[in-house]
Amino acid sequence: MLIALQDITFEFGSRVILEESSWHIEPGDRIGLIGLNGTGKSTLLRIINGEYSVSKGSVNKSKSLSIGFFNQDLLSFETDESILTVGMMAFGKALELEKDIDRITKELEHSQTDELLHEFSDKLHEFESLDGYNMKHKTAQVLEGLGFSTADLDRPYSQFSGGWRMRVLLARLILQQPDVLMLDEPTNHLDLPSIEWLERYLTSYNGAVIIVSHDRYFLDRMVNGIVEVYQQQLHHYAGNYSDYEVEKDLRREMQQRAYENQQDYIRQQERFIERFKAKASKAAQAQSIAKRLDKLDRIEQVDNGPSKIRISFSVDKMPGKILATLSGISKSFGNNVILKNTSAEINRGDKIALIGANGKGKSTLLRIIADEESFDGDRTPGHNVVTSFYAQHQLESLDLNSEILDELKNCGSGKTELELRQLLGCFLFTGDDVFKKIRILSGGEKARVALAKTIIGQANFLMLDEPTNHLDMNSVQMLIDALAKYEGSLVLVSHDRYFVSQTANKIWEIVDGEIKEFKGTYAEWEEWKKRMAANNTPAPVKSNPQGGNTAAAEPKKEAKAEAAPKGAINKEVQRELQKQQKQFSNVEGQLANLKARRAELEGTMSSPDIYQDKNKYASVEAEYNDVLKFLQRAEQQYEELFDKIMKLEASLTN
Numbered sequence: 271m272l273i274a275l276q277d278i279t280f281e282f283g284s285r286v287i288l289e290e291s292s293w294h295i296e297p298g299d300r301i302g303l304i305g306l307n308g309t310g311k312s313t314l315l316r317i318i319n320g321e322y323s324v325s326k327g328s329v330n331k332s333k334s335l336s337i338g339f340f341n342q343d344l345l346s347f348e349t350d351e352s353i354l355t356v357g358m359m360a361f362g363k364a365l366e367l368e369k370d371i372d373r374i375t376k377e378l379e380h381s382q383t384d385e386l387l388h389e390f391s392d393k394l395h396e397f398e399s400l401d402g403y404n405m406k407h408k409t410a411q412v413l414e415g416l417g418f419s420t421a422d423l424d425r426p427y428s429q430f431s432g433g434w435r436m437r438v439l440l441a442r443l444i445l446q447q448p449d450v451l452m453l454d455e456p457t458n459h460l461d462l463p464s465i466e467w468l469e470r471y472l473t474s475y476n477g478a479v480i481i482v483s484h485d486r487y488f489l490d491r492m493v494n495g496i497v498e499v500y501q502q503q504l505h506h507y508a509g510n511y512s513d514y515e516v517e518k519d520l521r522r523e524m525q526q527r528a529y530e531n532q533q534d535y536i537r538q539q540e541r542f543i544e545r546f547k548a549k550a551s552k553a554a555q556a557q558s559i560a561k562r563l564d565k566l567d568r569i570e571q572v573d574n575g576p577s578k579i580r581i582s583f584s585v586d587k588m589p590g591k592i593l594a595t596l597s598g599i600s601k602s603f604g605n606n607v608i609l610k611n612t613s614a615e616i617n618r619g620d621k622i623a624l625i626g627a628n629g630k631g632k633s634t635l636l637r638i639i640a641d642e643e644s645f646d647g648d649r650t651p652g653h654n655v656v657t658s659f660y661a662q663h664q665l666e667s668l669d670l671n672s673e674i675l676d677e678l679k680n681c682g683s684g685k686t687e688l689e690l691r692q693l694l695g696c697f698l699f700t701g702d703d704v705f706k707k708i709r710i711l712s713g714g715e716k717a718r719v720a721l722a723k724t725i726i727g728q729a730n731f732l733m734l735d736e737p738t739n740h741l742d743m744n745s746v747q748m749l750i751d752a753l754a755k756y757e758g759s760l761v762l763v764s765h766d767r768y769f770v771s772q773t774a775n776k777i778w779e780i781v782d783g784e785i786k787e788f789k790g791t792y793a794e795w796e797e798w799k800k801r802m803a804a805n806n807t808p809a810p811v812k813s814n815p816q817g818g819n820t821a822a823a824e825p826k827k828e829a830k831a832e833a834a835p836k837g838a839i840n841k842e843v844q845r846e847l848q849k850q851q852k853q854f855s856n857v858e859g860q861l862a863n864l865k866a867r868r869a870e871l872e873g874t875m876s877s878p879d880i881y882q883d884k885n886k887y888a889s890v891e892a893e894y895n896d897v898l899k900f901l902q903r904a905e906q907q908y909e910e911l912f913d914k915i916m917k918l919e920a921s922l923t924n
Contacts, residue, residue, distance in 0.1 A: 271295070272478055273295040273329070275317075275328075275504075277290045277291070277292055278317070287309075287310040287314075288499070288502055290326070295450065299494065300481070300494050301478070301497055302483065302497070303482045304482075304489075310499050311482050312341070312454055337452065340439070340454060345432055347439065349427050353427050353438045356438050356439075358405055359442055360409070360442045360443070360444075361405040364397060364402035365405075371390070371393050371397060416460065416468070417460070417463065417628055418437070436458075436459040440456060450478045451477055451479045453481045455482060455483055456468065457488050461626075462627065462767065463627045473492070484741070484766075487766070487768040493511070494510070495508055496513075508899050508901065528569050532568070532569045543556045543560050567883075585757045586730070587728075588654065589655045590654060591618050591652075592616070593618060594616045595613075595648075595649070596614045598613060599611070599647035599649070601631065601643070608630075608783065610784065611647070611783075614778070617759070620775070621753070621759065621773055621774050622774060623762055623763075623778070625778065631780050632763045633661070636659075658729035659733045660734045660737055661735035668716060670709035673704070673705050673708075674706055675687070678722060693725065693726065696748050696749075697745060698718060715740070732759070733760070733761050738769050771792040771793055775791065776789055776790070843918055857904055857911060861905065861908060864897055871894040
């Protein structure tokens, strides 16, 4: 075990963030830490990191544990060193040794004493054991994986924007290889190729990883467990985010059923007390029941979370069949060619996602479509097209002296104040927040106001540049639902793959300065890309001492191998198959037992009697969470063994 949070309680003033909550973090855990905004996710990470102390309970860590914490506070770091140098700061001990080795090398030019030679040998050995000779290569590899070009590596850190600086700091943290890696919204600063690289890297990470993210797609691919901060408690779930959603619904149903059962029990007891409290023969019993009710641990009614207010778009005019035609479009920034004589057409009903790495021109193309960027070529707008464009630079059009609610009222949408307040609630502005002045808002809050303004217009053609950047999962889902019902057309840029997969019916990718169109969803595009990559994989070519290559000789080798006797090989395969089948049978039995025990525990937890004893309930819930974890591992082992058996059986029949 790396970290054990045992019955911790933490308060900010009079507000309780966590109460008697526990969490054990093991090597190999990849946990998604989730919860509504303001429930304490980042606070919990700071507790683990040692920045905050708990008022009750204990935080125990294994000896010499190293923790890496990626968060927005890192942006306070400043330097004029190159990003390669900043990344290599992860190898602090190796860098010190490198300086010592350089110093000793110079001293050896003048004095070759035994003591100095021994020190030199020891330092070289330690430097090699720390893989110091590869630290530059490793750093470059990680930085390039996160989207930097080779030419960027020698550029000063201070020349990069905030988002790119965060990538450098993420690279440095990754290279430190801490035992526990805590990442607070890591994908906010990454494009799709970089997110996919990070997924591949974290999948094989040796330590534990804790991720706070609003990116459902990322959580689904990355985590093997979910911890939810909910009602001042930590609730543990096995599996990824999709598994969590299923299990959460089941638990809510069980809690609601238990709550209703307990309420029935309370009403029955209260009726008895009311009826017999004044009757001499029953008064003592009624008093005893009243005391028992006072001590009863009350089950909370299920909190349905934020109200599911629907965001709705209204379209004023029906446009023509073609909304915009791009012909022979070219765009360059100095020597950097973004678009080169490319053409495309946007039709009514199109919901297009622009896909690709940063720097390929997605936002530039979006501005060209919106007629907010100069270019060479022709852009022909369609008939009756009413556009609305959301991008970060739209924040400049907000009136800094207006209140949030007034800013929306001044758009002339015709919506009532109640409708506008409901819409702002979807974008995390509740209660008196709507009366805040625009000038005091953070960048993220201003972005949400600008997005709300985009939505209340009556445009039939939307252009959205990273609309989900500052939204929580609930708000993203509401926006997805709204865009699914939207009768107009849209073009969007987003690094949130779940959002793209739920909204787009066409994919545009900029390849070598040209717009490549794929007619289909994001999932279909991904599958197509995989097929294309597989089909285009060249056969390995080996050098031939006689000249040419050995591609023609390979089939002969295969034929020779096929002609070889297979008896000995088949016996070995059969032995391995029997071994795997025996393990498979054992795992099947474990699965059946675990599922039966899970059903028993769920039955116990749905009974109102268990909630009268807090310790008993905690014990049952802890066992239930353990069973879920063991069940997940057994199911994973089941799938792996099944695949092995299928392969072994196939090899016997070939």
